[in-house]
Amino acid sequence: MRLLIVGAGGVGAAAVRIAVRRAFFDHCVVADRDLARAEAAVSSADDPRFAAAALDASDAGAVEALCRELRITHVLNAVDPRFVMPVFNGAFAAGAHYLDMAMSLSQPHPERPYEKTGVKLGDEQFAAEDRWRAAGRLALCGIGVEPGLSDVFARYAADTLFAEVHDVGIRDGSDLVVEGYEFAPSFSIWTTIEECLNPPVVYEKNRGWYVTKPFSEPETFTFPAGIGPVECVNVEHEEVLLIPRWIDVRRVTFKYGLGNEFIEVLKTIHKLGMDSTKKVRVGGVDVSPRDVVAACLPDPATLGDRMHGRTCAGTYVTGLGRDGRPRATYLYHVVDNAWTMREYGSQAVVWQTAVNPVVALELLAAGTWSGAGVLGPEALPPRPFLDLLTEYGAPWGIQEL
Amino acid sequence: MRLLIVGAGGVGAAAVRIAVRRAFFDHCVVADRDLARAEAAVSSADDPRFAAAALDASDAGAVEALCRELRITHVLNAVDPRFVMPVFNGAFAAGAHYLDMAMSLSQPHPERPYEKTGVKLGDEQFAAEDRWRAAGRLALCGIGVEPGLSDVFARYAADTLFAEVHDVGIRDGSDLVVEGYEFAPSFSIWTTIEECLNPPVVYEKNRGWYVTKPFSEPETFTFPAGIGPVECVNVEHEEVLLIPRWIDVRRVTFKYGLGNEFIEVLKTIHKLGMDSTKKVRVGGVDVSPRDVVAACLPDPATLGDRMHGRTCAGTYVTGLGRDGRPRATYLYHVVDNAWTMREYGSQAVVWQTAVNPVVALELLAAGTWSGAGVLGPEALPPRPFLDLLTEYGAPWGIQEL
Numbered sequence: 001m002r003l004l005i006v007g008a009g010g011v012g013a014a015a016v017r018i019a020v021r022r023a024f025f026d027h028c029v030v031a032d033r034d035l036a037r038a039e040a041a042v043s044s045a046d047d048p049r050f051a052a053a054a055l056d057a058s059d060a061g062a063v064e065a066l067c068r069e070l071r072i073t074h075v076l077n078a079v080d081p082r083f084v085m086p087v088f089n090g091a092f093a094a095g096a097h098y099l100d101m102a103m104s105l106s107q108p109h110p111e112r113p114y115e116k117t118g119v120k121l122g123d124e125q126f127a128a129e130d131r132w133r134a135a136g137r138l139a140l141c142g143i144g145v146e147p148g149l150s151d152v153f154a155r156y157a158a159d160t161l162f163a164e165v166h167d168v169g170i171r172d173g174s175d176l177v178v179e180g181y182e183f184a185p186s187f188s189i190w191t192t193i194e195e196c197l198n199p200p201v202v203y204e205k206n207r208g209w210y211v212t213k214p215f216s217e218p219e220t221f222t223f224p225a226g227i228g229p230v231e232c233v234n235v236e237h238e239e240v241l242l243i244p245r246w247i248d249v250r251r252v253t254f255k256y257g258l259g260n261e262f263i264e265v266l267k268t269i270h271k272l273g274m275d276s277t278k279k280v281r282v283g284g285v286d287v288s289p290r291d292v293v294a295a296c297l298p299d300p301a302t303l304g305d306r307m308h309g310r311t312c313a314g315t316y317v318t319g320l321g322r323d324g325r326p327r328a329t330y331l332y333h334v335v336d337n338a339w340t341m342r343e344y345g346s347q348a349v350v351w352q353t354a355v356n357p358v359v360a361l362e363l364l365a366a367g368t369w370s371g372a373g374v375l376g377p378e379a380l381p382p383r384p385f386l387d388l389l390t391e392y393g394a395p396w397g398i399q400e401l
Numbered sequence: 402m403r404l405l406i407v408g409a410g411g412v413g414a415a416a417v418r419i420a421v422r423r424a425f426f427d428h429c430v431v432a433d434r435d436l437a438r439a440e441a442a443v444s445s446a447d448d449p450r451f452a453a454a455a456l457d458a459s460d461a462g463a464v465e466a467l468c469r470e471l472r473i474t475h476v477l478n479a480v481d482p483r484f485v486m487p488v489f490n491g492a493f494a495a496g497a498h499y500l501d502m503a504m505s506l507s508q509p510h511p512e513r514p515y516e517k518t519g520v521k522l523g524d525e526q527f528a529a530e531d532r533w534r535a536a537g538r539l540a541l542c543g544i545g546v547e548p549g550l551s552d553v554f555a556r557y558a559a560d561t562l563f564a565e566v567h568d569v570g571i572r573d574g575s576d577l578v579v580e581g582y583e584f585a586p587s588f589s590i591w592t593t594i595e596e597c598l599n600p601p602v603v604y605e606k607n608r609g610w611y612v613t614k615p616f617s618e619p620e621t622f623t624f625p626a627g628i629g630p631v632e633c634v635n636v637e638h639e640e641v642l643l644i645p646r647w648i649d650v651r652r653v654t655f656k657y658g659l660g661n662e663f664i665e666v667l668k669t670i671h672k673l674g675m676d677s678t679k680k681v682r683v684g685g686v687d688v689s690p691r692d693v694v695a696a697c698l699p700d701p702a703t704l705g706d707r708m709h710g711r712t713c714a715g716t717y718v719t720g721l722g723r724d725g726r727p728r729a730t731y732l733y734h735v736v737d738n739a740w741t742m743r744e745y746g747s748q749a750v751v752w753q754t755a756v757n758p759v760v761a762l763e764l765l766a767a768g769t770w771s772g773a774g775v776l777g778p779e780a781l782p783p784r785p786f787l788d789l790l791t792e793y794g795a796p797w798g799i800q801e802l
Contacts, residue, residue, distance in 0.1 A: 183673060264669065265669050268665065268669040270583075271583050272584060273697035274697055280696045280697055281696065283689070288684070289693055289696075289697050291684055292681065292688060292690055293675065295681045295690075296674035296690050297673065
């Protein structure tokens with residue numbers, strides 16, 4: 001396996017630190033628009049299998065050329081979702097397999113943006129399904145923690161724990177705090193704005209996919225491992241688009257445990273128009289307001305040593321158990337920031353995102369996972385993934401509710 | 402009187418529309434960094450007494466040169482408070498009298514920013530008091546609506562209604578709403594951030610001036626004319642610095658009826674660091690985050706035709722009445738947006754700010770008001786001001802509480 005990791009930001013750098021401990025690949029090139037950032041990630045690995053390269057992820061031709069030049073077999077896309085399509089297309093053109101942790105972006109319905117879906121998350125990628133299958137190439141989409149591990153949990157529950165699945169609700173929450181800042185999100189504010197302010201998508205078997213107003217269906221979910229109750233609201237997320245394609249289910253939602261403070265901050269960002277990515281003219285220059293919001297906040301990837309607490313990703317499944325009786329189970333994965341910092345020098349949220357595609361790559365290298373076309377994680381057997389994740393030192397849990 | 406209005410924004414343009422109906426001045430030059438904006442204000446006046454000029458208000462030398470070239474006798478500063486000192490100094494150097502509606506900016510105390518004052522509002526201007534007095538020139542500072550009319554009310558109450566003044570509390574509130582926008586402040590967000598996020602200053606006779614944390618001493622004040630109850634909090638404002646210099650009083654506060662929604666928005670802007678005026682690097686350019694917030698919101702001066710409701714400025718005075726009995730009186734000025742739009746094509750808040758310096762200029766032209774040095778409005782006889790304001794079509798009121 002000759003791997004190209006596109007993006008040496010928080011998640012890309014953490015993927016390097018995780019992969020360096022494993023033997024499944026022969027060569028790994030880390031590419032970033034900022035070559036120095038790629039070189040820093042490679043130098044932290046201190047392993048001759050790694051090399052750095054400069055790459056503009058918005059240029060599919062450049063992605064293709066780099067893959068061909070380096071004889072890349074697998075591309076792991078670790079840049080923000082604006083660049084999904086050029087990396088996806090560049091990998092295909094070069095004949096490589098492809099993995100990402102977020103899917104192509106949505107566009108709202110032109111007339112009824114809070115009722116009907118327009119272009120859905122991943123639609124652009126699924127439109128290329130036939131090409132990928134015919135070429136015998138795999139695009140394994142949404143294989144971070146959410147989407148990713150959350151989808152694996154859904155498949156595992158459907159295969160093993162339930163006779164009939166009714167609701168699948170992804171629930172994400174944490175008790176992470178960052179010391180020394182009045183406000184410091186632990187994940188990319190750019191992406192958080194994108195997923196929280198877009199109309200959240202919901203799936204229902206009899207209705208198909210539809211969207212609601214942002215922050216709909218608030219719910220207090222009690223997370224395990226002492227994290228406790230957190231206010232969760234619907235947000236737009238890939239699992240809602242992925243799970244019903246492979247699992248027979250009545251309803252799928254994704255609720256993010258933003259907490260009331262963060263919800264109010266996001267509402268205000270929207271109220272002020274600061275969520276916009278359309279450039280505005282300010283004092284003779286043009287800037288994207290959302291980029292300014294991101295620039296004013298500390299880079300979450302650098303906050304690990306000021307952060308403490310745990311983050312929990314998981315899948316809440318209800319339905320009928322194998323015994324035919326009602327069952328409600330939360331399958332989850334908790335990561336403690338103190339552990340990820342000590343073991344990997346990565347903060348918990350980026351580490352938890354990065355470990356999953358590395359596990360998936362190892363399964364692909366071994367042939368335990370294989371496939372062709374545009375697939376979600378729930379299209380592949382879940383148990384080997386969960387077992388290898390545990391071997392990586394990050395076990396998962398089950399709680400009956 | 403040969404007048405220079407510096408700034409053809411909302412307030413400057415409204416001052417032109419008000420002044421054009423009066424005969425007290427011979428010539429009025431409207432100057433702006435953006436010549437086209439100055440020309441638009443002048444062309445709306447359609448009166449040969451008016452002319453437009455280009456001027457950089459941050460350049461005291463340029464202000465002086467323009468005043469000398471045009472033989473200006475009075476400068477009305479209508480740009481934002483960042484430019485108070487260059488316009489003030491430029492007017493002095495040219496031998497002109499000077500009026501403004503906001504005073505030189507404060508700087509926080511370096512060690513105890515929420516307890517002690519550092520550089521106070523107006524300190525830089527009062528430091529020049531001797532020079533102005535010796536030169537026989539008048540700097541009439543803070544002669545908008547607040548500061549301005551609010552100070553005149555305080556002086557009127559002290560002279561006429563009260564034997565002993567205890568507390569003077571400026572209270573500002575409105576029921577203005579802007580249709581078609583989720584959020585659209587009716588006054589400059591740049592200035593609102595400045596006055597609301599700086600530590601609010603309070604005066605007490607036994608303690609002098611001190612500051613608190615932002616949004617302190619919340620109070621629901623019921624405004625007259627049907628506006629009703631509005632949540633008010635302490636903000637930094639000139640009246641607190643001006644009134645105790647001329648009126649014997651125990652305590653002075655300024656509370657702004659922001660309402661809960663606006664308070665939360667301002668807290669969030671601060672939390673995100675978007676109140677900062679220090680430039681940040683974004684995508685290869687440097688911008689001030691506060692300027693980006695302002696650029697994302699509609700220009701309040703252009704919102705008059707989508708706005709409805711009334712705005713109220715006033716001064717709440719407690720103490721002992723002329724009969725020696727406890728008295729609590731609110732002196733106020735209510736302006737209805739429908740009236741200002743119909744009569745002047747200006748929205749209510751900028752009109753209410755702009756009318757007061759025009760009234761003051763007319764009193765100065767007539768010799769009814771005169772003086773030398775750096776003075777606040779409460780240094781001059783209040784009754785002629787209140788009577789002329791009524792003649793301008795904007796009467797004031799008194800409510801016993």
